[in-house]
Amino acid sequence: MNRGFIFDLDGVIVDTAKFHFIAWKRLADQLGFEFTEEDNERLKGVSRTRSLEILLEIGGIELSEDEKQHLAQQKNEWYVELIGGLTSNDILPGAEKFLKEAADQSIKIALGSASKNAPYILEKLGIDRLFDAQIDGTQVSKAKPDPEVFLKGAEKIHVSPQNCLVFEDAQAGIEAARRGGMKCVGIGNNALLKGADLTVPGMDKITVKQAIELLEN
Ligand code: B16
Numbered sequence: 001m002n003r004g005f006i007f008d009l010d011g012v013i014v015d016t017a018k019f020h021f022i023a024w025k026r027l028a029d030q031l032g033f034e035f036t037e038e039d040n041e042r043l044k045g046v047s048r049t050r051s052l053e054i055l056l057e058i059g060g061i062e063l064s065e066d067e068k069q070h071l072a073q074q075k076n077e078w079y080v081e082l083i084g085g086l087t088s089n090d091i092l093p094g095a096e097k098f099l100k101e102a103a104d105q106s107i108k109i110a111l112g113s114a115s116k117n118a119p120y121i122l123e124k125l126g127i128d129r130l131f132d133a134q135i136d137g138t139q140v141s142k143a144k145p146d147p148e149v150f151l152k153g154a155e156k157i158h159v160s161p162q163n164c165l166v167f168e169d170a171q172a173g174i175e176a177a178r179r180g181g182m183k184c185v186g187i188g189n190n191a192l193l194k195g196a197d198l199t200v201p202g203m204d205k206i207t208v209k210q211a212i213e214l215l216e217n
């Protein structure tokens with residue numbers, strides 16, 4: 001049987017949330033309102049455009065589409081500068097080992113990330129070749145919780161959705177996996193993530209064997 005593992009990027013393989021936070025905060029500072037780490041939690045797994053809308057809601061600011069596009073671009077320039085220094089040392093504990101072991105067991109591996117910068121990040125981390133397929137924010141028209149990103153990933157690795165297991169740290173991503181008919185491992189806090197088939201604090205807390213068992217039972 002063909003099996004597939006589909007991985008979210010930010011929060012599962014690498015912690016880029018801290019860099020998103022610095023860049024969004026810089027934008028909020030420039031616009032003259034406060035943006036906290038707690039506010040940043042609302043942006044995890046959410047697309048860039050939607051993130052900006054949430055940020056502007058927090059600041060109580062209304063802008064034209066052109067202005068919004070300009071600000072999203074500005075934030076991304078700062079963000080890209082910040083992630084320019086990423087190396088393999090930034091891979092979250094256990095993630096690379098897990099990817100390699102899964103590949104050794106002939107499991108097909110796909111990326112299912114909302115980030116338009118995902119290919120750049122994987123290249124910086126030096127793990128892009130471990131993925132049989134990469135679906136990122138440039139290839140989807142509907143954001144999570146819509147299952148499009150994961151369904152496209154499954155299609156690209158030629159594995160049916162019911163034989164795919166998704167690894168996700170955001171609630172919207174867990175919902176997307178479920179809507180796509182896929183099982184899901186939540187990465188993070190069990191009390192905060194609802195609807196995953198199993199939740200573990202990080203990729204170093206699950207083995208490939210456990211993941212296969214979860215998929216098959
Ligand atoms: P970009 P993921 C998501 O990555 C991040 O969690 C989210 O905070 C970010 O806004 C989104 O990517 C878009 O990122 O601005 O680089 O296109 O968790 O889906 O891997």
Ligand code: MG
Pocket residue numbers: 008009010011012044045168169170
């Ligand atoms: Mg994520």
